[in-house]
Amino acid sequence: MDALPLYRQLAAHYQHVIDTGTLSPGSRMPSLRALMDRHDVSLSTALQSCRHLERYGYLEARPRSGYFVRQPHKPACEPVAEPIARLAEPAQYVGIHERVSAVIAQGRLHPVKFNLAVAVAAPELYPVEALKQAAIRALRHDPTVLTSAAVPNGSAAFRAVLAQRALSARIAVSRDEIIVTHGCIEALNLALRAVAQPGDVIAVESPSYYGLLQILESLGMKALEIPASAQTGISIEALELAAQTYRNIKAVVVVPNFQNPLGAVMPDASKARLVEWCEAQAIPLIEDDTYSLLSNDDTPLSACKAWDKTGNVLYCASLHKTLAPGMRLGWLIAGKWQARVEMLKHAQSRANEVLPQLAAADFMGSSAYDRHLRRLRLALRDQREQMAEAVATYFPAGTRLTVPQGGLCLWIEMPGRASSGRLFEQAMLAGIGIAPGVMFSNSDRFDAFFRISCGQRYTRELNTAMRTLGRLAAEP
Known part of the structure; x- marks a missing residue:
C-alpha cells in the first residue's frame, strides 16, 4: 500500500495529539508558520493538514485568529470511496445529450418547488442593489454604451x-x-x-x-x-x-x-x-x-x-x-x-x-467585492453543513458523502443497488429536483450517485423536502 501523503501524515500526528488530550478542546492549534518550522513542511502541506482535520471535526477555523481544537466527532456520513487507478474505459461520446435532455424534459413536465439540481446560489446571496448602482454609474459615464459597437x-x-x-x-x-x-x-x-x-x-x-x-x-x-x-x-x-x-x-x-x-x-x-x-x-x-x-x-x-x-x-x-x-x-x-x-x-x-x-x-x-465574497462563503458553508447534516439524519444507513470545503454541491452515494434515476423520478413527483448520477458519465458507473445543490438558504420548508428525499431514497 502506498504511503499516506505528507499532509495526511501530519494530520494523523495531530489527530493523535488531540485524541490523547495534549491539545484540549478550545486550545489554539499551532500556527501554519509554526507547523512549517516544527515539521519542515511547506505552507501548502501545513494548510492541507489543518483543512483535513477541520473536515473531520477536529479543528475549526476562526476568522483572523487561526485554527482551534474542537470536540472531535465522528463524520456524519462515511466519505465516498476512493476510486481505483484503473485503465480508463474506451473513449465515447454518444448518448450523454439524450440522457441530459431527458432529465431536463422531465423537469419541465413536473414543475419543482425545490430545485436542488442547479448548481447556483439563491439570488438574494448576490449583491443585487450594488450591481444595479454600478450599471447606472456606467450608463451615466457613457450613455452611448448600449448603442456603440462592442469591443473585441x-x-x-x-x-x-x-x-x-x-x-x-x-x-x-x-x-x-x-x-x-x-x-x-x-x-x-x-x-x-x-x-x-x-x-x-x-x-x-x-x-x-x-x-x-x-x-x-x-x-x-x-x-x-x-x-x-x-x-x-x-x-x-x-x-x-x-x-x-x-x-x-x-x-x-x-x-x-x-x-x-x-x-x-x-x-x-x-x-x-x-x-x-x-x-x-x-x-x-x-x-x-x-x-x-x-x-x-x-x-x-x-x-x-x-x-x-x-x-x-x-x-x-x-x-x-x-x-x-x-x-x-x-x-x-x-x-x-x-x-x-x-x-x-x-x-x-x-x-x-x-x-x-x-x-x-x-x-x-x-473592496465591496471582497466583502460580498466573505458573506457568500459564510452562507454557503452554513448551507453545506446543514444539507450534509440533513443527509446524515434522513437518508438510509450506509449513505456516503464527502463534505467539500467549498463550492455549491454535495455528491451523494446511496447504499446497495439503489438507483438515482428512480429517486430522480420519485423526487420530481414530490416537487424536488436532483441531478442523477447518470448525467455525469457516459457509462452507468454512477447510477447510485446523485448531486444536490447547497445554494438555497436552509429553511423549515427545505428541511421538510430533505426529509422527503431521504424517505424516498430508503424505499426499495
Missing part, C-alpha cells in the same frame, strides 16, 4: 480588473491576454475547438460535469473518462496509464478547485505535476476554475495556470457562481492559442455586451 476581446476596464484579481490564484497575466466570453461554457467551447478536432479524444475527470460532456458530444469529440477522487481530484496515475494505451489524447480538461460534482480540491503538488506532465506529453491542459473563490475561508486557492511556463494551459473561468448568474460573464486565457481563440470567438459569437462588463469592473475593483 472585451472591455479594457473589465479585463484589467480580472488580471489584477488573477494574482490571488498566482496567475500573472496582462489584460491583453484575457478574452471575455459568454460564461465559462463558451470559454470551454473555444478552448476545445482551438486544440482539437471532431473525432479527437479528450481526457476528462470521471464523474464529470455533464455540460462538458454535452460540449464534447456537440463537437464530435470523444470523452475518455479518468477516475477522480472526492479528496484529491483526477488520478494522474490513471491518466498516465491511459496515455500509454490511447496515443491520440488531444487535451485534458480538469476542474482543480471544488470539482463539479465531487467538490474535490487538487493538492498544489498534484496541480504542478499535472501541468508538467501535460507539457512533457505536448497535450494541452484546459482548466475550468469557476468555483475556487467559494472556499470555506479567505485563503486563496492556486490555479493550475500558476505553474504554466509555456502557455500550454488554457484557463477558463466565470462570474456565474460567484457574482451574477444573469450576466453570463466568463473569460479565457488561451496561452499559445491566443490568436486562434480570438479568431474562433469572432466567428462564433462576436464580442460580449459591454454594459455588464463595466458594471462588473466597477464592483470588482472595490
